[in-house]
Amino acid sequence: MTRPDDPVFDRVADEMAAHLADDGTGHDMHHVWRVCRVGTRIAEAEGADSRIVGVAALVHDLHRVRGDDFTHPEETIPEVRDIFAAADVPEELVDPACHCVAVHEEYGFEDDPMAAETVEAEVLQDADNLDAIGAIGVARAFQFSGSHGNLLWDPDRPFPDDDAYEKEGFADSDQPASTLHHFHSKLLRLHENMNTETGREIAAERHAFLEEFVERFEAEWYGSK
Missing domain, CATH: 1.20.58.1910 (Methane Monooxygenase Hydroxylase; Chain G, domain 1)
Structure with a gap:
């Protein structure tokens, strides 16, 4: 299976493709699909909601294409919500997925990291780090x-x-x-x-x-x- 079989994932990916099309740093659509695949795999094993993890995985690196200076993922949440709306993501997935995106790049070995408050956020962190x-x-x-x-x-x-x-x-x-x-x-x-x-x-x-x-x-x- 090359992609998780869920139409909402394809719709989100279609919306994200234009944002990541020119990436040459390793944060491209291939990366977000790999994170989606391993993330949904971990979610299923850990009893997490794989749809929340999956849609979050597909948009998690929007901050990477916001200029040369570092943009915190939390700053992209308004745009993430717009992408979810355009992709017709079910409302119950939106807030939990946005939290996953906001904290996905926090590391335990850094000072004062933002906390992952849900198992889905923890799963996305793991999936992204594994890649x-x-x-x-x-x-x-x-x-x-x-x-x-x-x-x-x-x-x-x-x-x-x-x-x-x-x-x-x-x-x-x-x-x-x-x-x-x-x-x-x-x-x-x-x-x-x-x-x-x-x-x-x-x-x-x-x-x-x-x-x-x-x-x-x-x-x-x-x-x-």
Whole structure:
């Protein structure tokens, strides 16, 4: 099955397609459909409402196409409501799905994250994070970095978990970021941020792949593999 079988999902996707058509950062329609698929899978396993998760998944990255500066997902909720209205999303799904969108990019390892108040919001967080790890996560990380002109790696810069990273001012540097640093600052931590048991089970296997990739990347960088 390539897409969850629900007409409301197709209607929402049709409305979103124009917004994400030009994305080259890994936050395109393929991404939102993957999040929709794994999200509805987790929802069914966890007893959550898969339709709420599904429609939220399809619009969750609207904030990604709102200019170069970061736009918080919560700021796009009026537009999300317009999309839902145009797609004839059942009224009972709208408010819960909007909450999912508003909090989907909150991480437990950040200061004062907005709380996910429903299991559906927790499921969407898990589904979105899962698309950032594993084989797809590796591919998307390099696609995103390439679109922003970032380096593959700067081996002279400490990783974020190294004391020298803060002490020597690398955290505040205006040098281009490196993809491998993004792995250490975020991607390798996402498995700890899973909310659901199903999410944790899927994340464990994908995280193992991520660790293996990073180890292999560094070995090949220095020619030991």
